[in-house]
Amino acid sequence: MAATAILARQIGALATKGGGGWYGPHMAAASRAIAERLPLVDLVLEIRDARIPLSSEYEQLRNYPSSSRRIIVMNKMDLANRSQIKEWKRYFEQQNCISYGVNSHNKENIKELLNFLLARVRELKRTNDFNYTAVIMLIGIPNVGKSALANSLHQIGSTNFIVHDVRRTLFETISSFDGNVQVGEDLSRLIEAELTALREAFQVPVELGEEAQNKVAAKLLNLYRTGRLGHYTLDSLPWHT
Structure with a gap:
């Protein structure tokens, strides 16, 4: 032993030491x-x-x-x-x-x-x-493996911080909304407000104009699809009369 x-x-x-000589000036x-x-x-x-x-x-x-x-x-x-x-x-x-x-x-x-x-x-x-x-x-x-570990920490950590910001932004936007989501006009206004607020969370440049909203929507959908936003069921149970 x-x-x-x-x-x-x-x-x-x-x-x-990798065969020696690595500790240079x-x-x-x-x-x-x-x-x-x-x-x-x-x-x-x-x-x-x-x-x-x-x-x-x-x-x-x-x-x-x-x-x-x-x-x-x-x-x-x-x-x-x-x-x-x-x-x-x-x-x-x-x-x-x-x-x-x-x-x-x-x-x-x-x-x-x-x-x-x-x-x-x-x-x-x-x-x-x-x-x-x-x-x-x-x-x-x-x-x-310092570089591999540092890169992984940065990649995963950055994603986690973005998800946290997205969740917070969605919560704050919905909490401050004073309209009625059952009304089409109000719902459109809420979606517009959310996309505008999420642009900063996703760090999408304002200069992109209308394309910015498309990028925000795609990123948000990706987070939902992969389950990183949380566990949500969007469909409601049908009510039988």
């Missing part, structure tokens, strides 16, 4: 920049390879105090042994480190990570009493 562990660590070291400059910015961020996500969670450690964070502000994210967990990931989570918990396993190519997994991060941010805001936008630093050595 000891020999296997040593061999695994050596393979991990080779995999993370640009990496030294990046390390200095990271050191300067670390005190300014609210959360630090240290990305590691779930197959080599020890060998892929970012050494600059080795002496970083374990706290609720640091999260070890074990990426590529779909390529690792799941039972071993559980063992590593227990290990990090014993070291007073928060850890999380993720597959950066799985949308549902990314959504779960986003919800986890939002919960951490809310907890930080509650305990530290701040109301500004939280700053999160994503950090890690080469080849652990």
